[in-house]
Amino acid sequence: MLKSRIASASFILIAAVLHFWANSALSLAFLLVSVAVPVVLFAQVRLAAALTRVTLDVEPSYQLGEHCAVRLRLVRGLPFCLAVAMLSVRVENSVFATVEDHTVEAALSTRCRTCDLPVLEQRYGRVLISTDSVRLVDPLRLFCARLSLDANYESVLRPAQLQTEVLLSQTPQAHMFGDSFDNSKSGHDVGEVFDVREYVPGDSMASVHWKLSSKFDSLIARQFSRPADYEVALLSCGCKEASDDVCNGVASMVLSLSAALLRVGVFHDAGVMYEQQASFHMVDDEASRAAFADALLATPLTPSAHEVSQVLADASLADRFTKVVLVTCFYDEAAWATLAQTVDLTVVVISADEEGAASGSVSERYALFTFQARGLADHGHRISL
Numbered sequence: 001m002l003k004s005r006i007a008s009a010s011f012i013l014i015a016a017v018l019h020f021w022a023n024s025a026l027s028l029a030f031l032l033v034s035v036a037v038p039v040v041l042f043a044q045v046r047l048a049a050a051l052t053r054v055t056l057d058v059e060p061s062y063q064l065g066e067h068c069a070v071r072l073r074l075v076r077g078l079p080f081c082l083a084v085a086m087l088s089v090r091v092e093n094s095v096f097a098t099v100e101d102h103t104v105e106a107a108l109s110t111r112c113r114t115c116d117l118p119v120l121e122q123r124y125g126r127v128l129i130s131t132d133s134v135r136l137v138d139p140l141r142l143f144c145a146r147l148s149l150d151a152n153y154e155s156v157l158r159p160a161q162l163q164t165e166v167l168l169s170q171t172p173q174a175h176m177f178g179d180s181f182d183n184s185k186s187g188h189d190v191g192e193v194f195d196v197r198e199y200v201p202g203d204s205m206a207s208v209h210w211k212l213s214s215k216f217d218s219l220i221a222r223q224f225s226r227p228a229d230y231e232v233a234l235l236s237c238g239c240k241e242a243s244d245d246v247c248n249g250v251a252s253m254v255l256s257l258s259a260a261l262l263r264v265g266v267f268h269d270a271g272v273m274y275e276q277q278a279s280f281h282m283v284d285d286e287a288s289r290a291a292f293a294d295a296l297l298a299t300p301l302t303p304s305a306h307e308v309s310q311v312l313a314d315a316s317l318a319d320r321f322t323k324v325v326l327v328t329c330f331y332d333e334a335a336w337a338t339l340a341q342t343v344d345l346t347v348v349v350i351s352a353d354e355e356g357a358a359s360g361s362v363s364e365r366y367a368l369f370t371f372q373a374r375g376l377a378d379h380g381h382r383i384s385l
Contacts, residue, residue: 012031012034012035012038015027015030015031015033015034015035016031018030018031037140038140038142038143041138041139041140041142041143042138042142042143044083044138045083045136045137045138045143045144045145046143046145048077048083048136048145049136049145049146049147051076051077052074052076052077052083052136052147053074053075053076053077053147054072054073054074054075054085054108054134054147054149055072055073055075055149055151056070056071056072056073056129056131056149056151056153057070057071057072057073057114058070058071058129058153058155059155060155060156061155061156061157061158062120062155062156062157062158063158063160063161064122064124064157064158064159064160064248065122065160065377067116068120068122068157069116069117069118069119069120070089070116070117070119070120070129071114071115071116071117072085072087072106072108072114072115072116072117073113073114074108074109074113074114077108077109077113083136083137083138083139084105084106084107084136084137084138084139085105085106085107085108085115085134085135085136085137085147086103086104086105086134086135086136086137086144087102087103087104087105087106087117087131087133087134087135088101088102088103088131088132088133089101089102089103089104089117089119089129089130089131090102090128090129090130090131091119091120091121091127091128091129092127092128092130093121093123093125093126093127093157094125094126094127094128094298094300095123095124095125095126095247095297095298095299095300095301096123096125096240096244096247096300096301097240097300097301098121098123100119100121102117102119104117104118104119120157121244122157122244122245122248123157123244123247123248124157124158124159124247124248124251124252124297125156125157125297125298126154126155126156126157126297126298127154127155127156127157128152128153128154129152129153129154129155130151130152130153131149131150131151132149132150133146134146134147134148134149135147156297157297158293158297159248159249159251159252159255160248160252160376160377161252161255161256161377162252162253162255162256162376162377162381163256163379163380163381164253164256164257164259164260164380164381164382164383165260165380165381165382165383166257166260166261166263166264166266166383166384166385167197167200167382167383167384167385168264168266168384168385196209196212196220196221196222197220197221198218198219198220198221199213199218199219199220199221200221200382200384201384207221207222208220208221208222209221209222231268231269231320231321231322231323232261232266232267232268232269232321232322232323232324232325232385233268233269233270233271233280233317233320233321233323233324233325234254234257234258234261234268234269234270234271234283234325234327235270235271235272235273235278235317235324235325235326235327236250236251236254236270236271236272236273236296236327237250237273237302237308237312237326237327237328237329238250238251238273238301238302238328238329239301239302239303239304239305239307239308239329239330240301240302240303240304241303241304241305241330242329242330242352243352243373245352245373245374246329246350246351246352246373247301247329248373249329249350249371249373249376250327250328250329250350251296251297252376252377253327253348253350253371253376253381254270254296254327255293255296256381257325257327257348257383258270258283258289258292258293259289260383261283261385262283262284262285262286262289267282267283267284268283269281269282269283269320269321270283270289270292270296272295272296272299273299273301273302273307273308273311274299274300276307276310276311277311277314278311278317279295279299281295305329305330305332308328308330308332309332309335312326312332312335312339313335313338317339317342317343318339318342318343321343322343322344323343323344323345323346323385324339324343324344324345324346325345325346325347325348325385326345326346326347326348327348327350328347328348328349328350329349329350329351330349331349336365336366336368337365337366339366340365340366341365345365345366345367346366346367346368346369346383346384346385347366347367347368347369348369348370348371348383349368349369349370349371350371350372350373350376351370351371351372351373352372352373352374353372367384367385369383
């Protein structure tokens, strides 16, 4: 703005010198225009500031992957006003612990009363949107006038919704009286077979129904019921070291797995990492699942993958759960192998790399599924637990 004022003063000075030298009607008109334009712009900005009222429209929640923007709305304004609104907007994200300051411009008029402000980053979590500075500026950036708008808004950026199908494991490990039982082995049945379905990667070959498979010309697997003491834990293991897309993918997968488990009647404990410990919420209906989602969208990410590994080592998950599902953004095979010695473990990795994405495998001790973060919501997913 200072440069614009210097340029305008220089322009007036040049016009005055030309008129002094030429002393003609044309040079006089040129001088009068060069003086009149700033005067008119100054009067317009001051008048517009007195008659203009604006407000911010912030939705209670937004869905990542869709249009996410704060909207500036003109409540009252001066017709045919050429002034431009300049805003300083601060956005604080509680999950990623980020504070971002944006300076945006919006051209409003009585014909076009709204303008979208692209100030929301593609990061899930609870956000605080505040502004304490709105100015009206003329098109030449010579003069400005402040508008009264001191606002604070809270909103939630929700992760993208995924289409996830959960298939109950063909080898659920039940721990009774200090012993482990495998439902797929003869003599170890502590539940019962209640369904058959198509074989998916991650299922035990011992659960394949060979007679039905020969009739349908595809592998058909037995699906066993869960033992009565089959306690399931679903744990989100995101961290700040991963990219935004990967962290968003972890949150999306955790929420979709929780919903999928609930659809098949599996009550579970859903947990997040907080202050170097795992905090769990019992999920047994839609209300409790919504409460867990709110907790996930407000809990800060763990700073590093090393801290996540420490939490897994100290969580004593085997004392509480039979089955543990980890949704994570990094590989830590040593920690997984140690945890799999005491619980039935499934690991879902959200990766930024294309290599190994959308694949599933089974080690000697745990099942592993890997998905690419980019385009995660574009496809359906089937995960055997």
